[in-house]
Amino acid sequence: MSDGKLVRPPQVTMAAWVTIVGSAFLVLTVFDTVANLRSLDTRTSVEETLGSPPLDGLGLGVERALSLMHVMAVVAAACATAAAILGWQVLRRNTLARVALSVLVVPLFVAGIVTGGFLSSMVAVSVVLLWSRPARDWFNGIAPAAPPSPPPPRDPALGPPPFSGFGTLPPQEGALVAGSVPDHPYAVRPRPVVQACILTWAFSSMVLGTVLVSGLALALDSSVLQEAYASDPVLADAGLSLDDVRLTAAVFAGLFGVWAIVALVLGVLTYRRHEWARITLIVSAAVAGALSLVAAIALPVVLMLTAACALTVVQLVRPASTAWFTDRPVERNP
Structure with missing residues (x-):
C-alpha cells in the first residue's frame, strides 16, 4: 500500500503530542527552576538534602550542588527543545527523528530530575510507545493487515461439506498439508x-x-x-x-x-x-x-x-x- 494510504496509529499520535507538549512545559519549568535556584528556600532544601543519607557522605557543598543543578537544568532545556522538534517530525513519519528522539530521551530523563522528574519521565514513556508493533509497521510503510472475513453461510440444501476421501482430491505428493510451515524466507542472518x-x-x-x-x-x-x-x-x-x-x-x-x-x-x-x-x-x-x-x-x-x-x-x-x-x-x- 502506498505511503499516502497509511493511517497513523493512535499510539504514535499520542506519543508525539505528549512529547511535544511535555517538552514545552519542561522548558518553561526549567526557566522557573533556574530563576529560583539561588533563592533562600532552594538553598535550604539543598542543604537539608545533602545532609541526609546517602548524600551526606559525598562531601558535596551547597554551591557545587547548585552549580551542578544549573548545568543539569540547561541540559534539560536543550534536550527538551530538541525533543519537541523531533516529536513534530515523528508525526510526519520521519524514521531518523524517531531514532534520534530515542537517543535524546536518555539525557533528557536524567537531566530532567532537577525539575522534579515528572515531565521528563512522561516524555520517556511516550517515546517507548514509538517502538510498539503498530508504530514500527507505520514507520516502515506497512499497512495493518485487514481482519479475515467470515466464511459465507452454507446452504443446508447443499449437504455437509466434503471431507477427505469423499468429494475431495487426495493431497498431492510434496504439497503443503495442514500444520506444515514453509522455510522462513529470512532464516539467514543478515x-x-x-x-x-x-x-x-x-x-x-x-x-x-x-x-x-x-x-x-x-x-x-x-x-x-x-x-x-x-x-x-x-x-x-x-x-x-x-x-x-x-x-x-x-x-x-x-x-x-x-x-x-x-x-x-x-x-x-x-x-x-x-x-x-x-x-x-x-x-x-x-x-x-x-x-x-x-x-x-x-x-x-x-x-x-x-x-x-x-x-x-x-x-x-x-x-x-x-x-x-x-x-x-x-x-x-x-
Whole structure:
C-alpha cells in the first residue's frame, strides 16, 4: 500500500503530542527552576538534602550542588527543545527523528530530575510507545493487515461439506498439508547484523578489559592517582580530596564495566534475533558514541570507539536488518 494510504496509529499520535507538549512545559519549568535556584528556600532544601543519607557522605557543598543543578537544568532545556522538534517530525513519519528522539530521551530523563522528574519521565514513556508493533509497521510503510472475513453461510440444501476421501482430491505428493510451515524466507542472518554484533563484542570486551586492568593497577599501586591529583590543582581548588577522586574513579569504572557487560549480553540477544535487544543496543551504542566523542577531545584514541558505535547503529538500522527482525521483505526501488 502506498505511503499516502497509511493511517497513523493512535499510539504514535499520542506519543508525539505528549512529547511535544511535555517538552514545552519542561522548558518553561526549567526557566522557573533556574530563576529560583539561588533563592533562600532552594538553598535550604539543598542543604537539608545533602545532609541526609546517602548524600551526606559525598562531601558535596551547597554551591557545587547548585552549580551542578544549573548545568543539569540547561541540559534539560536543550534536550527538551530538541525533543519537541523531533516529536513534530515523528508525526510526519520521519524514521531518523524517531531514532534520534530515542537517543535524546536518555539525557533528557536524567537531566530532567532537577525539575522534579515528572515531565521528563512522561516524555520517556511516550517515546517507548514509538517502538510498539503498530508504530514500527507505520514507520516502515506497512499497512495493518485487514481482519479475515467470515466464511459465507452454507446452504443446508447443499449437504455437509466434503471431507477427505469423499468429494475431495487426495493431497498431492510434496504439497503443503495442514500444520506444515514453509522455510522462513529470512532464516539467514543478515551480514549487517553479524557485523554489528562483532563490533559490539570486540569493543565492549576491550572496554571491560581496560576497566579491569586499570582498576587492578590502581589497587596495586596508587601512586599514579596520587601524582595525577598533585599535578592538577583544579581538583584541590574544587574541594575534592584524594579519597573523593579515588571514589569517583571507582564509581565511573564500575558504571562503565557494567555497561560493557550489558552491551555484551545485548549483542548476544541481538544475534539471537530479539527485536527489543536490537533497539536497546542501538540506543546504547548511540549514547556511548556521543560520550566517547566528548572524551576524544582529551584522548583522541577514543575516536576508534566513536567510529565503532556509529557503525553499529548504522548496521542495525539498515533495511536488511530491520526486515530480518520484523519478518518483512525489504522494499527495493525499481
